[in-house]
Amino acid sequence: MSIWRYANPAKFMATTERLVPALSWLAAVALAVGLVWGFFFTPDDYRQGSTVKIIYLHVPAALIAINAWFMMLAASLIWLIRRHHVSALAAKAAAPVGVTMTLIALVTGAVWGQPMWGTWWAWDPRLTSFLILFLFYLGYMALWSAIEDPDTAADLTSVLCLVGSVFAVLSRYAVNFWNQGLHQGASLSLDAEENVADVFYLPLLVAIGGFVLLFIALVLQRTRTEIRARRLHALRLRERMA
Numbered sequence: 001m002s003i004w005r006y007a008n009p010a011k012f013m014a015t016t017e018r019l020v021p022a023l024s025w026l027a028a029v030a031l032a033v034g035l036v037w038g039f040f041f042t043p044d045d046y047r048q049g050s051t052v053k054i055i056y057l058h059v060p061a062a063l064i065a066i067n068a069w070f071m072m073l074a075a076s077l078i079w080l081i082r083r084h085h086v087s088a089l090a091a092k093a094a095a096p097v098g099v100t101m102t103l104i105a106l107v108t109g110a111v112w113g114q115p116m117w118g119t120w121w122a123w124d125p126r127l128t129s130f131l132i133l134f135l136f137y138l139g140y141m142a143l144w145s146a147i148e149d150p151d152t153a154a155d156l157t158s159v160l161c162l163v164g165s166v167f168a169v170l171s172r173y174a175v176n177f178w179n180q181g182l183h184q185g186a187s188l189s190l191d192a193e194e195n196v197a198d199v200f201y202l203p204l205l206v207a208i209g210g211f212v213l214l215f216i217a218l219v220l221q222r223t224r225t226e227i228r229a230r231r232l233h234a235l236r237l238r239e240r241m242a
Helices: 002-007 010-039 050-082 086-117 127-148 148-178 198-241
Strands: none
Touching: 002 010, 002 086, 010 050, 010 086, 010 198, 050 086, 050 127, 050 148, 050 198, 086 127, 086 148, 086 198, 127 148
């Protein structure tokens, strides 16, 4: 059974019609459990105090912000290589979700950074690359809006996505590239010594799972909307030519 059958808009719409509600409910439950557990049933950190609890928003949002761009990259490459319209529309659909998560990560990072660093913003390598990624998201969305022909817009935004992927990588690995940055290392790592304590780690995993499910549900629903919009655009073009 080939995955490419879902590149057929009709098949995609039929499948996601059943999938989106289930994912939405799972996301709601996971987010409720993870955030309530994290904010109300974990202790204050001995150094950061209650400020540490911002990780239940900041870390999941940052992970989604970066990986949303990688998802857009994969979808854009599929469009450029195989010309599947659903993949281009999925990339377009993911951008508003990704930019929202990037903004949440930037704001919550500032809220955490002010008491920890004594400033709301620092030109730290990861923060700077994350800000540039945010601007790439805005540029990507603006480019889609500026070009009327959807195929041309998909081509140009796909190229922009390839360029912006450099900053997505930098956002993910900036702490490893530049050791002098203020930003701490990864909260989640294969190295157990770098992870946060288990009392914070377990609810954080649940919160991340909720954010991932929410992202998938939103992207699928927005892709469905983009498919309908493309069909409407095609119908209007036929009416003009008739």
